[in-house]
Amino acid sequence: MPTKEGGGNQQQPFDKTTGKYTENSSKQTFSFFGKEKSKLKFVEKMREKEKQEATNKGFSSVEEYKKTQEIEKQKRINEYEKEKQFKVFEKQKKENNIKQQIKEDIKNAPQHKKEQFDILQKENPMLDDYHIGVRSPKDIKYFNEVIGDKESFSWGDYTKEDAERDLKKGKITIYSSYPIKQGTFVSTSKRQAQEYAGGEGKKVYQLEIPLDKVAWLSGDEGQFADINFKK
Numbered sequence: 001m002p003t004k005e006g007g008g009n010q011q012q013p014f015d016k017t018t019g020k021y022t023e024n025s026s027k028q029t030f031s032f033f034g035k036e037k038s039k040l041k042f043v044e045k046m047r048e049k050e051k052q053e054a055t056n057k058g059f060s061s062v063e064e065y066k067k068t069q070e071i072e073k074q075k076r077i078n079e080y081e082k083e084k085q086f087k088v089f090e091k092q093k094k095e096n097n098i099k100q101q102i103k104e105d106i107k108n109a110p111q112h113k114k115e116q117f118d119i120l121q122k123e124n125p126m127l128d129d130y131h132i133g134v135r136s137p138k139d140i141k142y143f144n145e146v147i148g149d150k151e152s153f154s155w156g157d158y159t160k161e162d163a164e165r166d167l168k169k170g171k172i173t174i175y176s177s178y179p180i181k182q183g184t185f186v187s188t189s190k191r192q193a194q195e196y197a198g199g200e201g202k203k204v205y206q207l208e209i210p211l212d213k214v215a216w217l218s219g220d221e222g223q224f225a226d227i228n229f230k231k
Contacts, residue, residue, distance in 0.1 A: 047062075050062050050065065050066075053065065101136070102135070102136045102137075105136040105137045105138040106136075106137055109137035109138065109140075112212065112227065113137040113140045113215070114137055115225075115227040116134075116137075116140055116215040116225035116227060117134065117136070117137040117140065117215070119182050119183065119225040119226075119227065120134050120183055120215060120223055120225055122182075122183075123181075123182040123183030124182075124183030124184070124185075124223065132217060132221070133185075133217070133223065134215050134217065134223055139215075139217065140215040140216065140217075141215075141216045141217065141218075141222075142211075142212070142216065143163070143166075143167060143172070143211040143212075143214075143216055144167055145216070146163075146216050146217075146218050146219040147160060147163050147164060147167065147219060149218050149219055151218055152218045152219025152220055153188075153219050153220065154220060155187075155189035155191045155192045155220060156189075156191065157189055157190060157191045158188040158189045158190075158219075158220070160219070162188075163188070163219050166211070167211070170210060170211060171208055171209065171210055171211065172188065172208070172209065172211055172214075173188075173206055173207070173208045174186040174187065174188065174206065174207055174208075174209060174214065174224070175187050175188075175189065175190045175192070175193035175194075175204055175205065175206045176193050176196075176204070176205050176206075176224075177193050177194075177196040177197035177198075177202070177203075177204060177205075178205065179205055180205050180206075180207050180224055181224065182224060182225060182226065182229060183223055183224065183225070184223065184224045185221060185222075185223055185224075186214060186221065186222060186223070186224050187220055187221045188219060188220055188221070189220055189221075190204060190206070192220060192221070193205075193206075209226075213225070213226040
């Protein structure tokens with residue numbers, strides 16, 4: 001029988017590449033069978049667990065138990081799909097109701113607000129339902145309507161008294177963190193525009209305009225919409 005270096009009969013497998021008997025080969029073989037044995041034990045354990053669960057729940061066989069589980073699983077999937085479809089239907093229904101309401105609002109709105117709304121829909125439409133903005137002509141206010149708004153004039157540098165002065169004057173200075181054009185959000189508060197621009201020292205745009213060139217949301221802000229603007 002062949003021997004490895006150092007002499008002595010060997011039980012290790014012969015490695016044809018090196019021409020020697022290797023100790024690692026037997027260890028690898030043992031490791032492989034050890035892992036396979038562990039897998040078999042695990043599978044057997046899971047089978048016993050399934051069998052016990054089936055017995056505890058009153059089933060005569062594991063197959064019957066599994067079949068019932070599969071039926072229950074499919075039932076849950078069907079319920080989930082039904083709920084998902086219902087949510088889609090409800091969302092579509094809500095969107096259709098909103099569109100219908102907007103049509104009614106457009107029909108009943110003053111001409112000036114209709115034209116401002118058309119501008120905003122074209123230049124900067126609101127695509128979500130959580131940010132402040134014009135989504136219907138009904139959202140647009142004239143400047144005299146926002147003066148009594150309790151949520152207005154909250155930034156401190158433009159007050160209700162300032163608004164009453166500008167209402168008599170018919171003109172107002174507006175500010176924005178962006179260049180002022182059709183659809184741009186603007187503010188009566190330079191402080192607010194500065195905040196949106198990124199803080200003190202950042203560039204802020206300003207413009208003195210007639211009051212009706214803004215679709216007002218409150219005494220603090222609105223969207224620039226000049227119906228007489230010519231490109």
